[in-house]
Amino acid sequence: MKAMISATARYLPEKIITNADLEKIVDTNDEWIRTRTGISERRMVAPGQATADMGTRAVQKILDKTGISPDEIDIIILATITPDLPFPATAALIQNNLGAKNAWGFDLSGACTGFLYALEAGAKFVESGKYSKVIVIGADTMSAILNYEDRNTCILFGDGAGAVLLEPSEDDSGIIDAKLHIDGNGAQFLYMPAGGSLKPTSHETVANKEHYVIQDGQAVFKVAAKGMADVSLEILERNNFSGSDVKLFIPHQANKRIIDVSARRCGFTEEQVVLNIGKYGNTTGATIPIGIDESVENGRLVKGDLLLLAAFGAGYTWGSTLIRW
Ligand code: COA
Numbered sequence: 001m002k003a004m005i006s007a008t009a010r011y012l013p014e015k016i017i018t019n020a021d022l023e024k025i026v027d028t029n030d031e032w033i034r035t036r037t038g039i040s041e042r043r044m045v046a047p048g049q050a051t052a053d054m055g056t057r058a059v060q061k062i063l064d065k066t067g068i069s070p071d072e073i074d075i076i077i078l079a080t081i082t083p084d085l086p087f088p089a090t091a092a093l094i095q096n097n098l099g100a101k102n103a104w105g106f107d108l109s110g111a112c113t114g115f116l117y118a119l120e121a122g123a124k125f126v127e128s129g130k131y132s133k134v135i136v137i138g139a140d141t142m143s144a145i146l147n148y149e150d151r152n153t154c155i156l157f158g159d160g161a162g163a164v165l166l167e168p169s170e171d172d173s174g175i176i177d178a179k180l181h182i183d184g185n186g187a188q189f190l191y192m193p194a195g196g197s198l199k200p201t202s203h204e205t206v207a208n209k210e211h212y213v214i215q216d217g218q219a220v221f222k223v224a225a226k227g228m229a230d231v232s233l234e235i236l237e238r239n240n241f242s243g244s245d246v247k248l249f250i251p252h253q254a255n256k257r258i259i260d261v262s263a264r265r266c267g268f269t270e271e272q273v274v275l276n277i278g279k280y281g282n283t284t285g286a287t288i289p290i291g292i293d294e295s296v297e298n299g300r301l302v303k304g305d306l307l308l309l310a311a312f313g314a315g316y317t318w319g320s321t322l323i324r325w
Contacts, residue, residue: 002174003126007165008293009061011054013043026151033155038256042158042281044143052084052093054161055139070098074131076105077122079114079285082141112252112313114285116321120178122166134166138285147212158281162289178321179235186316189216224312225258229265231320232310243267247305253277253287
């Protein structure tokens with residue numbers, strides 16, 4: 001039995017931060033940001049709003065669209081690196097907001113690949129035959145962990161959420177394969193130094209600005225471009241497909257130039273590649289489900305299409321998922 005994505009939704013906060021807005025707070029400019037990353041603007045949560053709120057709104061849209069009641073949800077899996085609280089799980093807060101009284105769930109930390117990890121986990125629960133309605137969310141409030149004095153990182157990220165419903169497939173559609181990786185050798189190049197059990201929050205960690213994203217952009221760029229391209233090709237080849245079989249490629253949106261490398265390696269045309277980084281920046285766990293939902297909404301993705309997802313992120317984590325829509 002295969003698991004299929006039977007419904008999708010997204011939530012983006014209303015507030016838009018343009019490149020011009022960032023020019024006012026760090027030494028950067030619109031031209032540099034657009035040509036180096038492809039980003040023109042990104043979204044930011046309202047005061048008091050965070051990951052649980054965005055995730056809840058995305059799932060609520062799925063319930064509204066499908067008419068499914070909250071008590072039918074079996075599991076809520078949330079991919080995030082920006083939980084509302086260190087504990088309990090933000091999935092619990094979302095469960096409570098929704099009133100999903102028969103669900104269990106958990107948070108999963110896979111950074112930019114988090115949604116693909118969560119999708120694989122969710123698919124296996126459905127394939128087991130024990131669960132039939134699994135909600136998979138990718139949501140991140142990156143503005144909470146960005147140093148708006150660091151032009152290397154604050155221009156890259158945005159806030160947002162996307163969600164999908166997984167159900168048993170009754171035909172050929174569904175998740176065909178996933179190839180996922182993790183390699184902690186990359187931890188030193190993209191991380192948050194403090195606030196965990198190794199270096200708990202103290203006056204010193206706050207004064208040293210250790211509660212923000214630290215990134216060696218060039219180091220990450222090189223491995224991300226190669227990693228995402230390699231794994232995308234590998235999953236196509238091992239399932240006997242080539243680039244021309246794919247209707248849509250929805251890659252993680254970290255940098256347009258990284259996406260271009262994967263698209264070239266797989267031989268994709270512009271029409272095959274979903275690109276929304278210009279509007280939202282890198283929303284970490286949320287980029288892929290946002291891209292899926294937009295593609296469904298605008299008719300780029302229809303039943304029977306072959307869909308390829310790919311991501312690369314902190315960890316390092318990376319992977320690719322192949323779906324018959
Ligand atoms: N505005 C203007 N100039 C900037 C800048 C900014 N926001 N950020 C960096 N620069 C400067 C640098 O200081 C450097 O100046 P110098 O040559 O005088 O030292 C110059 O621009 C080039 O910097 P560099 O880091 O080589 O740029 P880059 O082409 O590698 O682009 C990133 C930087 C961060 C956009 C790019 O490396 C990247 O996207 N990395 C991967 C990030 C990523 O995907 N992370 C998420 C995980 S998937």
